[in-house]
Amino acid sequence: MLANARGDSALRKVLGPFDLVLMGIGAIVGTGIFVLTGTGAVTAGPALTLSFVIAAIACGFAALCYAEFASAVPVAGSIYTYSYATMGELVAWMIGWDLLLEYGLATSAVSVGWSGYFQSLISGFGLKLPVVLSAAPGAIPGVETWINLPALLIMLVLTAMLSWGVRESARLNGIMVVIKIAVVLLFIAVGMGHVKPANWTPFMPFGMNGVMSAAALVFFAFIGFDAVTSAAEEVKRPERDLPIGIIGSLAVCTILYVLVAGIMTGIVPFAQFAGVDHPVSLALQVAKENWVAGFVDLGAILGMMTVILVMAYGQTRVIFAMSRDGLLPKRLSHVNPRFGTPFFATWVVGIVFGLIAAVVPLNVLAELINIGTLAAFCLVSVAVVVLRRTRPELPRAFRCPWVPVVPALAVVFCVILMTFLSKTTWIAFGIWLALGLAVYFGYSRSRSLLHR
Numbered sequence: 001m002l003a004n005a006r007g008d009s010a011l012r013k014v015l016g017p018f019d020l021v022l023m024g025i026g027a028i029v030g031t032g033i034f035v036l037t038g039t040g041a042v043t044a045g046p047a048l049t050l051s052f053v054i055a056a057i058a059c060g061f062a063a064l065c066y067a068e069f070a071s072a073v074p075v076a077g078s079i080y081t082y083s084y085a086t087m088g089e090l091v092a093w094m095i096g097w098d099l100l101l102e103y104g105l106a107t108s109a110v111s112v113g114w115s116g117y118f119q120s121l122i123s124g125f126g127l128k129l130p131v132v133l134s135a136a137p138g139a140i141p142g143v144e145t146w147i148n149l150p151a152l153l154i155m156l157v158l159t160a161m162l163s164w165g166v167r168e169s170a171r172l173n174g175i176m177v178v179i180k181i182a183v184v185l186l187f188i189a190v191g192m193g194h195v196k197p198a199n200w201t202p203f204m205p206f207g208m209n210g211v212m213s214a215a216a217l218v219f220f221a222f223i224g225f226d227a228v229t230s231a232a233e234e235v236k237r238p239e240r241d242l243p244i245g246i247i248g249s250l251a252v253c254t255i256l257y258v259l260v261a262g263i264m265t266g267i268v269p270f271a272q273f274a275g276v277d278h279p280v281s282l283a284l285q286v287a288k289e290n291w292v293a294g295f296v297d298l299g300a301i302l303g304m305m306t307v308i309l310v311m312a313y314g315q316t317r318v319i320f321a322m323s324r325d326g327l328l329p330k331r332l333s334h335v336n337p338r339f340g341t342p343f344f345a346t347w348v349v350g351i352v353f354g355l356i357a358a359v360v361p362l363n364v365l366a367e368l369i370n371i372g373t374l375a376a377f378c379l380v381s382v383a384v385v386v387l388r389r390t391r392p393e394l395p396r397a398f399r400c401p402w403v404p405v406v407p408a409l410a411v412v413f414c415v416i417l418m419t420f421l422s423k424t425t426w427i428a429f430g431i432w433l434a435l436g437l438a439v440y441f442g443y444s445r446s447r448s449l450l451h452r
Contacts, residue, residue: 012340015234017241017248019174023310024228024249026177029256030307032221033184034300035113037261038279041270044214045205048261048270051214052221056254058417059222061410062377063250064400065384066225070242071397072387079380080318084325086383086390089450090440095379096322097436102372103315104349106223107155107308108357109365112136114304115150115357120278121297139361151357158309159350162316163336163343176302181256183299186292187280188259194287195266205270216370216420221257223373224310225250239397312349319345326449327440371421371429374414381410 015023040048069082080099084092119134133149204211228245235241260280267283278300284293320342323333336343356365385404387394400406445451 013234013236015241016236017244020228020235020241020245021248021252022174022177023313024225024245025181025252026174026306027224027228027310027314028222028249028253028307029177029180029184030110030113030224030300030303032218032223033257033260034117034278034280034296034303036218036221037257037264038273038282040214040218041261041265041273041279043206043217044210045202045270046200046262046265047204047211048214048218048265049258050204051211051218052254052257052261054211054215054413055219055222055417056250056257058215058219058374058377058410058413059225059250060254061406061413062381063225063246065381065407065410067243067246067398068384068396068400069380069387070228070246071239072394079376079383081321082380082383082387086386087379089325089327089445089448091379093322093327093440093444094433094436095376096318096327097433097439098372098376099318100315101432102223102369102376103311103318104353105356105365105369107311107315107349108151108353108360109362109369110304110307110311111151111155111354111357112148112362112365114154114301114308115148117278117297117300117304118150118154121301136357136359136361147358149358152354154305154308155312155350155354155357158305158312159346159354162309162313162350163341163346164339176306180299180303180306183295183303184256184260187284187296188256188263190289190292191263191267191283191287194289195263197266199266199269212416213420216417218257219370219374219417222250222253223369224307225253239395243398312346312353315349316342316346319349326447327444368425368428368432371418371425372432374418375429377414378411381407381414 037048040051044051066079069079073082073085080092080096083095115134119129122128129149131143132146135143135145136148137145139145139148206213225246228242228249264279264283268279268286272286273279273282278297280300281293281296284290284296319328320333322328323330323345332345332348333342334344335341384400385407388403
């Protein structure tokens, strides 16, 4: 498996470090900063800033482990590839199965969030979708709805972009990232003048338990930097560029999150964010900065589009790697000679998770995403220690500092956050993993290139 890292690939090497940083920011800044900040504020109060720091520390430790693996094993597939290289096929299959859930449901969940902002935007122009086409069945209590049409359509549009070529997708992603970062910076610049320090008191109204519960929730806001590693085979200098992309994007987003959370809770008392799905623009409306609020709504729409784009990209590359190893049908790793992308796999992802976004409510989609990501981060942290012992001679352009201390801290932080997730989430996650084992032993194992 490690040999593939230095071998030839049908995928085109077109991405540089700036592309990767923008890709990481594109994946991270979106639903977390535009939607979850409101729910997090209700859970932790003004101490939401501390919740973001705790979640960022957990991600930071895992990011250092990711960076070492990405620079040593630059192969498409992210943590699936790294697990295969260090802990064998079964573990790799299970984490790949986990990633299919994480990336797929993330695209679906963000598509639903995008749909809400989009419908809010067009309503300002006097336009409104038929109610039955505005949300998934059961999403609005007491209202009959059939399908979330905007969520399905945005998934199909972005799928078409991904299938046409990664260079083109990266360029459009870069443009949208620049716009949404400009919108976030505009909020920070305008909002600072309206902060009332009295709103930060009490700073921690629900104690440390509230802070940790919010950290487990807003952890979703950092999901995405690991998708950068899925681009390994399309990076010009992966041993140098991947660590820059991973750590750079995580650092930028952490600073933005803390600033936005602090300003937002300084403008509006945290209790007023209950049930609000547009907390950032609400803060500007309270501050009587309605023109800026309109720009924020537009930035949210663009921001969520980049999250969908990068998450869908990451999932198709995991599927590509698993198919190439024989664990999934071979057609899923076929690269279209015209576009240089896994065309069929890209459309399978877009259609399946577009339909899920269309018919499944957002709260149901969000339940499994965090636990799957935290489990993946734990595994990569363990794997970096294993690879240090089993392959010490392997060239590493970037070395995680203080091994095994940093990987151990990554595991500890991730496990702590997992304990604050609901029992229902744990049960559902267990069912998904059991299904993965059944698929592996019933189909994948006998077709695996390793076993054949």
